[in-house]
Amino acid sequence: MQASGLSNFRYITSLSGQVLCTESADAGISLTLNDAAGRLMISISQICTDKGQDNCSKAVTQTFRYEGADSAGRLLSITEQTAGQDAQVTERFMYAGNSEAEKAKNLAGVCTHHYDPAGLMQTDSIALTGVPLSITRQLLKDADKPVSWPESNPQTLLSAEKYTTQTIADATGAVLNTTDAAGHQQKVTYDIAGLLSTSRVTVKGGAEKIIIKSVTYSAAGQKLCEEHGNGVVTTYTYEPQTQRLIAVKTEHPARKKIFQDLRYEYDPVGNVLCVTNSAEETRFWHNQKVVPENRYTYDTLYQLVSATGREMANAGQQRSSLPDISPFDKASYANYTRNYIYDRAGNMTQIRHSAPKTGNNHTTDITVSQRSNRAVLKTLADTSEKVEALFTPGGQQTKFQPGQTLSWTARGELQQVTPVVRNGAAGDRESYRYDAGSQRILKTTVQETGSRTQTQQVIYLPGLELHSGKENYQVICAGVAGRAQVRLLHWQDGKKDHQRFSYDNLIGSSGLETDGDGKLLSQEEYYPFGGTAVLVADADSGIDYKTHRYSGKERDATGLYYYGYRYYQPWAGRWLSSDPAGTVDGLNLYSMVRNNPVSFSDEQGLVAYPRTQIPGTSLYQPGISTGSDREIRGAKLIPPAANTVTELFKGEPVRLDDVLADSTLQQTPLLTDLINPAKVKMDSSTRSSLSAVKGGIMEFNAVHIPAGNNGINALRIIDTETSAFQRGKGTTLAYWVPQGGYADIPAHPENGQPQLVFTPGFSGCSFVADKLDDMTIRVRHVQGGKEDAEYNRLHASEHGHGMIGAMEYRDYGYHENYSGAVLENIQGSAFMKYEGDSWQIKYQRLKNAPGIVSMGEKTSGIVRKQQGLKLEIRHSRERSVVGTGSVPLMH
Incomplete structure (x- = not known):
C-alpha cells in the first residue's frame, strides 16, 4: 500500500521496545499492556479509525487475572467485554495440587480444568513425557448463548454428557493406541527410524480393520510406497537433484486398475508448471481435444496469472454450491482457461473464465478498498468506497453473498452464517463454537422447510466426529494414513459401516475416493483457487458424506472452507478475515498463499508453505533448496x-x-x-x-x-x-x-x-x-x-x-x-x-x-x-x- 501513500502497519512502543499499539490497515487498531512481570494484562482490539478519529464503539477488551505474588503467578481467568455490553468471564483455569493421587497421575501443578468458550476441557492424567493420557471434554448446555463462567460451581453451565479420549504412549512420547470418546480404537506402529509403519482401527464391538498395511521409505525418510488395507497401493517418485515429488501413482494391483497417475513439472524455483494425470484418457468432445492436464503461468512475483485445464461440460459459473454430479460413464469434458489480475498490493481484482465450446464464459470482479486490502465481490460493493462498511473494525467480512450475512465472536471467530434470509420468518443458518485455541468444537446447521425445522449438529473430538439430527452417525477420523484421509462412518442403529479412503494431490486436495474394498467411489478436480471443476460419482457412492475437498479441508454447507484459524471463500480467492498471525505471510492479510495456490499450501489458515507435506501430519519432508x-x-x-x-x-x-x-x-x-x-x-x-x-x-x-x-x-x-x-x-x-x-x-x-x-x-x-x-x-x-x-x-x-x-x-x-x-x-x-x-x-x-x-x-x-x-x-x-x-x- 506504500504506492498509495498509506501504511500497512504502524506501531507505538514503550521505552523498553514493547509494542503497545498496532495500527493495521487490514486488522484495525489493537492495544496491549503487560504487567511488571511481563505478562499480558490487558488487550484491546476491534478499534477502527474513522476519518482520522479512533472509533471504540465496538472495541473488545480482554483482561487477564493471575495468581498473587505468594503463588506461582499462573493465569486464573480471562474476561472479555465488548463496548456497551456486560463483561463476561470466557475462560477459567483450575490447577491440581500436590496430593498423592494427583502426583500418581503426574498432574501436580498442571491445569486440570480449563473452562473455555465451548465448555470444559479436563486433563485426567498425563505421561512423564507430557503426553496427555486421558482428557475429557464437556460442552455447554446452551451453545447459542455467550458464556460467562462463575467463580463457584461453573459446572452447572455444562451438559451432562462427557467425552473422554484415552491414549497409550511409549517411553519417547510417541502415541501407540488411542481410544476415542465412543470407544473406538486406533493403533499405530513405527519402524526403527520412528516413522509410521502400520495403522489399524477397531470399531467398538467390531473386528479390527487394517488402514495402512505397510509403508516403505527412502534413506532420506521420504515415502516411496504405501499399501492400504483395501488393497490400494500408492507409489511416489522424486526428482533426484531436488527431491521434489514428480509422480504419484495410486492403483489396485489385484484388479489391475490404475486410479490416478499424477506427473508434476516444475520451473527451476519450484513453481508447478504442469500436472498430468496419465491414468485418464485424452477425450474428444464437440471437435475439441481434451487432455487430462493442467498448465500454469506466473508473473515475476510468482503469482498465478493463467491456468488451463478441463472441466465438466455442464460446469457453469462457479458459485458457493457444488456443480451437478455426473456418472463415471456419462461425464463429458471441455477445456477451460482462467486468467487472474492483481493490484500492486497482491489483491486479486478479477477472475476471467473462458470455455468457448460450452459457452461457459464469465468474469468475476472484486472491489478493493482504497484504505486497506479489504475486498469483496463487485455484487456486494460496486465502488471501493463501499467496501469498508462490509467489515468489522478487526477486518472480518460481514457479508459474502448478496443477502447472506456473517456474524463474529469478540475474538474474531466466525460465529454464524445466514445463507438464506426470509422476510417475516426465520432464515437458514449455520453456527459454530470454538475452544480456547480458536479450533472448532461444534457446528449446528438449521434449515427451515415450511413448517418444519431440520437441525444437524457435528461435535468435533480427537479422532472422532459425532453427527446428530436428521441422521445420526459417527465418523472415525484415521488421520495418520499417508496421503489418504481415511474416514470410517459408523451407525449405531445397525446400518453397515462405510469406509472412505480419500487420496490427495501435491497441495492436499482430495482427488479421488475408494471404499473399504478398493472400489472407486468418486473423482474430483479443482480450479487453482478452489471450486470444483470435475465431480463424477456413481449413484450409490454416498458422495454426500464427502466433506473434505480442496486442500484437504472441510467444506461447509455455505461453500466456505474451514482451515482452523480462518475460513476461505474459493469463488473470490481470498480469506474471509484478516490473518490472526499478523504479517507472518506478508503485509496483505487477506491474500491466499501469496496468490500461488498450485505450489503453496496453508495448513491452518495462517501462513503459506512451499514445502512437501508429510501426509496426515503438519510436518514436511526434510529438504531445503540448493x-x-x-x-x-x-x-x-x-x-x-x-x-x-x-x-x-x-x-x-x-x-x-x-x-x-x-x-x-x-x-x-x-x-x-x-x-x-x-x-x-x-x-x-x-x-x-x-x-x-x-x-x-x-x-x-x-x-x-x-x-x-x-x-x-x-x-x-x-x-x-x-x-x-x-x-x-x-x-x-x-x-x-x-x-x-x-x-x-x-x-x-x-x-x-x-x-x-x-x-x-x-x-x-x-x-x-x-x-x-x-x-x-x-x-x-x-x-x-x-x-x-x-x-x-x-x-x-x-x-x-x-x-x-x-x-x-x-x-x-x-x-x-x-x-x-x-x-x-x-x-x-x-x-x-x-x-x-x-x-x-x-x-x-x-x-x-x-x-x-x-x-x-x-x-x-x-x-x-x-x-x-x-x-x-x-x-x-x-x-x-x-x-x-x-x-x-x-x-
Whole structure:
C-alpha cells in the first residue's frame, strides 16, 4: 500500500521496545499492556479509525487475572467485554495440587480444568513425557448463548454428557493406541527410524480393520510406497537433484486398475508448471481435444496469472454450491482457461473464465478498498468506497453473498452464517463454537422447510466426529494414513459401516475416493483457487458424506472452507478475515498463499508453505533448496555501498528483551559479530563450545552501538572473561546453534528452560528445525552450498518425524523496494523465540549490513573504573533493515 501513500502497519512502543499499539490497515487498531512481570494484562482490539478519529464503539477488551505474588503467578481467568455490553468471564483455569493421587497421575501443578468458550476441557492424567493420557471434554448446555463462567460451581453451565479420549504412549512420547470418546480404537506402529509403519482401527464391538498395511521409505525418510488395507497401493517418485515429488501413482494391483497417475513439472524455483494425470484418457468432445492436464503461468512475483485445464461440460459459473454430479460413464469434458489480475498490493481484482465450446464464459470482479486490502465481490460493493462498511473494525467480512450475512465472536471467530434470509420468518443458518485455541468444537446447521425445522449438529473430538439430527452417525477420523484421509462412518442403529479412503494431490486436495474394498467411489478436480471443476460419482457412492475437498479441508454447507484459524471463500480467492498471525505471510492479510495456490499450501489458515507435506501430519519432508533453486529470477544484486567507513564508538550493555522486541528488529540491525573469538576476548571453554558441532545452553546479553540512525545491536556471550560492567544489564540463558552444527531443544520449555535460540548471522545459510519426537526439536544452521551434506542427505533418523519449519536464503536474502523491484541483499540475522505455545524463527533482511571489527573495554581513573565499551565498526549510511519476518514452527 506504500504506492498509495498509506501504511500497512504502524506501531507505538514503550521505552523498553514493547509494542503497545498496532495500527493495521487490514486488522484495525489493537492495544496491549503487560504487567511488571511481563505478562499480558490487558488487550484491546476491534478499534477502527474513522476519518482520522479512533472509533471504540465496538472495541473488545480482554483482561487477564493471575495468581498473587505468594503463588506461582499462573493465569486464573480471562474476561472479555465488548463496548456497551456486560463483561463476561470466557475462560477459567483450575490447577491440581500436590496430593498423592494427583502426583500418581503426574498432574501436580498442571491445569486440570480449563473452562473455555465451548465448555470444559479436563486433563485426567498425563505421561512423564507430557503426553496427555486421558482428557475429557464437556460442552455447554446452551451453545447459542455467550458464556460467562462463575467463580463457584461453573459446572452447572455444562451438559451432562462427557467425552473422554484415552491414549497409550511409549517411553519417547510417541502415541501407540488411542481410544476415542465412543470407544473406538486406533493403533499405530513405527519402524526403527520412528516413522509410521502400520495403522489399524477397531470399531467398538467390531473386528479390527487394517488402514495402512505397510509403508516403505527412502534413506532420506521420504515415502516411496504405501499399501492400504483395501488393497490400494500408492507409489511416489522424486526428482533426484531436488527431491521434489514428480509422480504419484495410486492403483489396485489385484484388479489391475490404475486410479490416478499424477506427473508434476516444475520451473527451476519450484513453481508447478504442469500436472498430468496419465491414468485418464485424452477425450474428444464437440471437435475439441481434451487432455487430462493442467498448465500454469506466473508473473515475476510468482503469482498465478493463467491456468488451463478441463472441466465438466455442464460446469457453469462457479458459485458457493457444488456443480451437478455426473456418472463415471456419462461425464463429458471441455477445456477451460482462467486468467487472474492483481493490484500492486497482491489483491486479486478479477477472475476471467473462458470455455468457448460450452459457452461457459464469465468474469468475476472484486472491489478493493482504497484504505486497506479489504475486498469483496463487485455484487456486494460496486465502488471501493463501499467496501469498508462490509467489515468489522478487526477486518472480518460481514457479508459474502448478496443477502447472506456473517456474524463474529469478540475474538474474531466466525460465529454464524445466514445463507438464506426470509422476510417475516426465520432464515437458514449455520453456527459454530470454538475452544480456547480458536479450533472448532461444534457446528449446528438449521434449515427451515415450511413448517418444519431440520437441525444437524457435528461435535468435533480427537479422532472422532459425532453427527446428530436428521441422521445420526459417527465418523472415525484415521488421520495418520499417508496421503489418504481415511474416514470410517459408523451407525449405531445397525446400518453397515462405510469406509472412505480419500487420496490427495501435491497441495492436499482430495482427488479421488475408494471404499473399504478398493472400489472407486468418486473423482474430483479443482480450479487453482478452489471450486470444483470435475465431480463424477456413481449413484450409490454416498458422495454426500464427502466433506473434505480442496486442500484437504472441510467444506461447509455455505461453500466456505474451514482451515482452523480462518475460513476461505474459493469463488473470490481470498480469506474471509484478516490473518490472526499478523504479517507472518506478508503485509496483505487477506491474500491466499501469496496468490500461488498450485505450489503453496496453508495448513491452518495462517501462513503459506512451499514445502512437501508429510501426509496426515503438519510436518514436511526434510529438504531445503540448493543451487539455483535458492535464487529469485530477475532480482538485482545491491551494489556495495560507496561510502563505507570504519569508526570507533562507545557501546553500552542493554537488556536482551529490548533488543529482541519486534519494533526494534524492524529498524535496528542485530549482529552476532561479538560471538567470535577473533573479535572478543573469551575463555577456552567458550571457544571450544563455539567450534563444536553440537551446541548447548550458554549465557547471553547484548550491546548497543550508537552508529548512525537507530544504531546497531549485537549479541554477546557471557563467560569468565566478561567483566561485571558488561553484565550490568543482566544476562539470559539461551540455546546456541553453531554454524554448520545443531542443537536439540525442548518442544515446549518448562521449569526454567531457555526460551531463546541464537546462532551466527546469515549470508547464504539456512535455519532449519526438525521434530525429533514429541518432546524434542533439532535446530540446524546449514551452511550455504552444503545443504545436501548438512541436511538433505542425512539419515532419516537425524530428521525424526520431519521438518517443522525453515528460514532459507530466499526468505532473508531478497526484498522488494518501493517501486516493486526485487533486490538481492544477501545478508540477514535470525534467532528463535518461544511465544504462546510454539517456537518461531524471527529474522531480519539487512541491506549493506554493518560489521564489528573489534571490541574492548574503555577504562579510566586510578582504580581503572570501567566507563564503557570501545567498538570499531565498519558501516555505511546506506545500511538499513529492509524487512523482517517470522516462520512459525508447526509442532
